[in-house]
Amino acid sequence: MDSFKMLPISFGVAGLGIFLFAVFKARKDKNGNAFLTKGTSIESFNAKEIAEALYNAMKEANFTNSEKRSTIFTTLTGVSQAQFSWVIKAFGNRNYNTITGNTYFAFWQTPTRHSLKRWLKEELSESDYNLLKSNYPKYL
Missing domain, CATH: 1.10.220 (Annexin V; domain 1)
Incomplete structure (x- = not known):
């Protein structure tokens, strides 16, 4: 019964982790413009x-x-x-x-x-x- 109570919390923590990973993975320059990535090089547009x-x-x-x-x-x-x-x-x-x-x-x-x-x-x-x-x- 306790494991069923923990299930929504686990999904919430996992979702938050994925969201934070995506936010930190998207790089931005000093003006707040998102970088475009091509392969391993990064260029700003x-x-x-x-x-x-x-x-x-x-x-x-x-x-x-x-x-x-x-x-x-x-x-x-x-x-x-x-x-x-x-x-x-x-x-x-x-x-x-x-x-x-x-x-x-x-x-x-x-x-x-x-x-x-x-x-x-x-x-x-x-x-x-x-x-x-x-x-x-x-x-x-």
């Missing part, structure tokens, strides 16, 4: 940082097209299609001047917000954009 790096590269009027292209492709190297969807969400819609190709607007212009897809289409050559589009066909 932060969609906000990637979105900011893309934004900073594309908004600069001082960058040459080759510098922008290089930064965009380097930043997106190793980003999977699923991760790219997170980057798009993190990027959101930001002001972009399609006439001047940057974030500066004349006093008579109304700032217009565009998605990452539009930013990339404006900033990259057609062949470079199509190359990215082949990597992320669902989103570009």
